[in-house]
Amino acid sequence: MYQWSGLPGGFRHTRPGLAIVLMVGLASSGAARAADTAGVDVKALSHETQRLSDASGQFYLAWWVPQSLAAVIMRNTLNVPQADGEQMLRALEPYLVLALSRGQVGANGLEDVHDKADLLQHSVVTVNGKTMTASPADQNDPGAQPALAIIRSALAAMLGSNGRAIEFALYRWMPDVQPLDPAMSGTLDCVLYRKHYRWQLPVWAPSAPVPMRASAAPLPAAPPNVAPVAPAAPVASAPVAPIAAAAAAAAAAAPAVVPSRSPSATPLPVQRRKIDPTTGEEFPERYDYNPYTGQKLVSQ
Numbered sequence: 001m002y003q004w005s006g007l008p009g010g011f012r013h014t015r016p017g018l019a020i021v022l023m024v025g026l027a028s029s030g031a032a033r034a035a036d037t038a039g040v041d042v043k044a045l046s047h048e049t050q051r052l053s054d055a056s057g058q059f060y061l062a063w064w065v066p067q068s069l070a071a072v073i074m075r076n077t078l079n080v081p082q083a084d085g086e087q088m089l090r091a092l093e094p095y096l097v098l099a100l101s102r103g104q105v106g107a108n109g110l111e112d113v114h115d116k117a118d119l120l121q122h123s124v125v126t127v128n129g130k131t132m133t134a135s136p137a138d139q140n141d142p143g144a145q146p147a148l149a150i151i152r153s154a155l156a157a158m159l160g161s162n163g164r165a166i167e168f169a170l171y172r173w174m175p176d177v178q179p180l181d182p183a184m185s186g187t188l189d190c191v192l193y194r195k196h197y198r199w200q201l202p203v204w205a206p207s208a209p210v211p212m213r214a215s216a217a218p219l220p221a222a223p224p225n226v227a228p229v230a231p232a233a234p235v236a237s238a239p240v241a242p243i244a245a246a247a248a249a250a251a252a253a254a255p256a257v258v259p260s261r262s263p264s265a266t267p268l269p270v271q272r273r274k275i276d277p278t279t280g281e282e283f284p285e286r287y288d289y290n291p292y293t294g295q296k297l298v299s300q
Helices: 017-024 042-048 067-075 082-092 116-121 145-162 240-253
Strands: 050-055 058-064 095-106 109-111 123-127 167-172 186-192 195-201 273-275 282-284
Touching: 042 050, 042 067, 050 195, 058 145, 058 186, 058 195, 067 082, 067 145, 082 145, 095 116, 095 123, 095 145, 095 186, 109 145, 116 123, 116 167, 123 167, 145 167
Parallel strands: none
Antiparallel strands: 050 058, 058 095, 095 109, 095 167, 123 186, 186 195, 273 282
C-alpha cells in the first residue's frame, strides 16, 4: 500500500462539475461502436454501474465501465477528435473494464490506498457464472492506456475526494463468454476483499414515449334530441329528475378535464431517498455518498 498524493499532472485540476457535462451533454450525430445511447439516461447509467461502500472508514469501489459509458466520456472530452475516440474505444473492446479502489477515508480523501496488484489479488470477477481472468500482460496494454487515462479523469471527477485512487482491472473476454451490454440480460459479480457486488442486467432501457394528452381529442357532438337548457329561477322544491337532467346537459357542454391521477387510485409506494445536505441533490437509498462530490448523504 502507498500514500496517495493526488491525480497525475494532467488530471489534478479536474472539477466535479465536469462529471455533469460528461453525463448530460450527449448530443452527437456520429455512429457509435458501443451500444446506442439514444433515449437513455446516461447519468442514471453511471449510477447503476457503480458500486461503492464505506465500512468502518474503509472505502471500497467497484465500477463497471461498459463500452456505452466509455463512448459517452470519449465524445464529451475536449480536444479528442472523433476518429481518435473511436480508435481508443476499439482498444477497449477486448476487455471487461472495472475501476477498483480501496482505502482509508481521511480528512483530505483516501489514505493508505491499495495498489493494483493487491486489488487484483483480492478480487474475483464472474460473468454469467464464468470466472474471468485478469492477465498481468493485459493490464499494461499500451493501446488501452490512452482511453483509461481519460476515463480515470471522468470517474475521479464524479467521485470527488474519494476518486483519486482508481486502478483499472482489464479482463479479456473469453471465446465462450458473451461480452456484457447494459441493455441486455446477464449478471456480473465482483468479490472485492470481503465485499460482494452484483450487477443484474439490463440496468437501463430506452426512455418510454410520452403519452398523448387525452384532452387534445375533440369532444363528441351533443345528441340531436337534447334541447339546450335555458336559465331558470331557483325553485326551492324542484323535482330530482329535472335537476339531474340539467346537470348532465351542462356536463356535456363543458370542456372535458382529464385529471393527471384519479383521487381514488391506489397511492404509489413511497421510495426512501437520501439527500446531499450541501447541494440538496437526491439519491437512491442504497447510496451513502454523493458520487459526484464524495459528500456523505443523510436520510430524508
